[in-house]
Amino acid sequence: MKLLVTGGLGFIGTNFIIHILNNYQDHSIVNIDAELIGSNHKSLSNFENSNNYKFVKGNITDRVLMEKLINECDAIINFAAESHVDRSILNAKPFIDSNIIGVFTILEILKNQKKRLVHISTDEVFGSLETDSADENYRFNPSSPYSASKASSELLINSYVATHDIDAVITRCTNNYGPQQFLEKLIPKAIILAVHNIPVPVYNGGKGIRDWIFVDDHCNAIMKVLHKGKKGESYNISASNEIDVLTIIKQILSIMNKDISNYELSEDRPGHDFRYSLDSSKIRKELNWSPKVSFEEGLKTTVEWYLKNQEWWKDIADIKTLNSIQWKS
Ligand SMILES: NC(=O)c1ccc[n+]([C@@H]2O[C@H](COP(=O)([O-])OP(=O)(O)OC[C@H]3O[C@@H](n4cnc5c(N)ncnc54)[C@H](O)[C@@H]3O)[C@@H](O)[C@H]2O)c1
Numbered sequence: 001m002k003l004l005v006t007g008g009l010g011f012i013g014t015n016f017i018i019h020i021l022n023n024y025q026d027h028s029i030v031n032i033d034a035e036l037i038g039s040n041h042k043s044l045s046n047f048e049n050s051n052n053y054k055f056v057k058g059n060i061t062d063r064v065l066m067e068k069l070i071n072e073c074d075a076i077i078n079f080a081a082e083s084h085v086d087r088s089i090l091n092a093k094p095f096i097d098s099n100i101i102g103v104f105t106i107l108e109i110l111k112n113q114k115k116r117l118v119h120i121s122t123d124e125v126f127g128s129l130e131t132d133s134a135d136e137n138y139r140f141n142p143s144s145p146y147s148a149s150k151a152s153s154e155l156l157i158n159s160y161v162a163t164h165d166i167d168a169v170i171t172r173c174t175n176n177y178g179p180q181q182f183l184e185k186l187i188p189k190a191i192i193l194a195v196h197n198i199p200v201p202v203y204n205g206g207k208g209i210r211d212w213i214f215v216d217d218h219c220n221a222i223m224k225v226l227h228k229g230k231k232g233e234s235y236n237i238s239a240s241n242e243i244d245v246l247t248i249i250k251q252i253l254s255i256m257n258k259d260i261s262n263y264e265l266s267e268d269r270p271g272h273d274f275r276y277s278l279d280s281s282k283i284r285k286e287l288n289w290s291p292k293v294s295f296e297e298g299l300k301t302t303v304e305w306y307l308k309n310q311e312w313w314k315d316i317a318d319i320k321t322l323n324s325i326q327w328k329s
Helices: 011-023 042-047 063-071 085-090 093-110 145-164 186-195 215-228 245-255 281-286 295-308
Strands: 002-006 028-033 053-057 075-078 116-122 168-173 175-177 200-203 209-214 234-237 242-244 263-266 317-319 325-327
Touching (some): 011 028, 011 215, 028 063, 042 053, 116 145, 168 215, 175 295, 186 245, 200 245, 215 281
Parallel strands (some): 002 075, 200 263
Antiparallel strands (some): 209 242, 317 325
């Protein structure tokens, strides 16, 4: 099977490609990525000369290029997106372009080419939940331009399934963590600041709750949905690890044998959701998926990976002050 992976130089896409190339001999991959913020070639460099992996630099909004690539593949896994909520608050335009226009471009092509699309969405489309967990039919209530752009693309996809009979499935996943995540996200950022003994900044008293899944478990779920998911359906993916941010920071500091009080409370960001929670019983029951990696094990693996692979991140993290990281453009 020839897969077109979009955004495969990003965190989850890279892990997905490594997962496929290591475990599925009969699958090959074309990776299209625009090399935007968060992308990194280093992790895939081992595969650059392999017969079953090819990289194409390009944008998913490029209709002509996407038409050609889709024509040559059997299915598309759409990871490509602007993914950082804080950046969407500063400037939402790139989020509209990649996350909505990009999906629209793919959908228009799929009106004429009958290929399966697996679209990677997020638990953030449901917004902040108080005590309950969102199942697939829960109401959308996005509160950032990022989550609103992801919700919009889901609605577009559903409309193309209904009106143009395209073969699309949607996955909604909780917060991923694991090796190769770009440094501005919570877990890698905390690890790297801790390496430099810089206090980790924590929003909202660290009380915000996120539901965490090890990236390999997410990749396994995507393969189940690709091969067994029903057209027009969406599948929530969660490993049921709801943990508050401060607990995670302290666990990271403890794994690294650092002072567990080396964090500082910082101002909350606008529109900050307090809690995300997904009910993933549908994928567990219908597609026989379950997560394999406990949070303790996955977090230890992740911390060890960043400590062992400092050459992966040293040249993109520029430690300027005691409490912030400046990103090299
Ligand atoms: N990271 C998470 O915890 C999480 C959770 C749920 C869902 N998701 C979704 O999973 C997907 C991947 O997330 P990630 O964390 O790997 O993101 P990421 O930011 O690490 O990677 C995104 C990649 O997409 C590429 N890209 C962006 N816009 C593009 C465009 N228009 N054309 C081509 N390439 C483009 C970027 O260059 C980058 O390499 C996203 O769709 C995100 O919404 C992420």
